[in-house]
Amino acid sequence: MKKKTRMAAIAIILVATIGFVGYAMLNLFVDPYLAVDAVVEDPGSYMGRRIQVKGAYLAGSLTTTLDNVTLVMVGDNYTITVLLLAETPNLIDGQEIVAIGLLQSAYLMHASDILTSCPSRYEATTTP
Numbered sequence: 001m002k003k004k005t006r007m008a009a010i011a012i013i014l015v016a017t018i019g020f021v022g023y024a025m026l027n028l029f030v031d032p033y034l035a036v037d038a039v040v041e042d043p044g045s046y047m048g049r050r051i052q053v054k055g056a057y058l059a060g061s062l063t064t065t066l067d068n069v070t071l072v073m074v075g076d077n078y079t080i081t082v083l084l085l086a087e088t089p090n091l092i093d094g095q096e097i098v099a100i101g102l103l104q105s106a107y108l109m110h111a112s113d114i115l116t117s118c119p120s121r122y123e124a125t126t127t128p
Contacts, residue, residue, distance in 0.1 A: 033098060036075025043106035052100050053080060053109060059093035073099060082111045089116050 036055035039046055055073035062071045069084040071091070082099045091097070101111035 036073050036080050037078050039103065040075070040078035040080065040106050043103060046103045047105075048102060050100070050102060052098050053103075054096065054098045055080065057091045057093065057095045057097050062088070062091060064088070073097065078107075080107055080109055082109050082114070084111055084114060086111065086113050089114050091116065 033052050033054040034046070036053060039051070039053055053073065055075050058072040058074045058079065063069070069088050071082050071084065073080045073082055080099075082101075083104075085101070089097075096117050098115040099109055099111040100113040100115065101109055103109050
């Protein structure tokens with residue numbers, strides 16, 4: 001094989017390898033928000049993976065016991081029960097939240113963190 005052909009082949013393999021590793025690293029560390037419905041409809045794709053699920057907090061679903069804290073996230077058609085393994089945030093009925101953690105089944109998630117949107121967005125405004 002000629003030297004130029006060999007160098008071209010090595011360059012192609014190197015670029016392909018770097019591209020593949022970069023893509024794999026993005027999938028490992030950058031998890032987009034997933035809708036509640038998407039997770040429930042295809043739980044096998046997310047089972048045992050660290051994911052971020054976005055939905056609305058179901059009013060009155062926050063339950064605190066000696067053993068755990070749970071809440072329910074609502075999508076358009078489905079709900080997911082979230083077992084909190086972190087500090088409980090202040091929640092407003094219907095507020096959009098993001099649960100970050102591991103999916104245990106189609107309807108159960110163990111969350112290590114809960115993200116909430118800015119509370120001022122949900123506060124009533126008064127006009128003088």
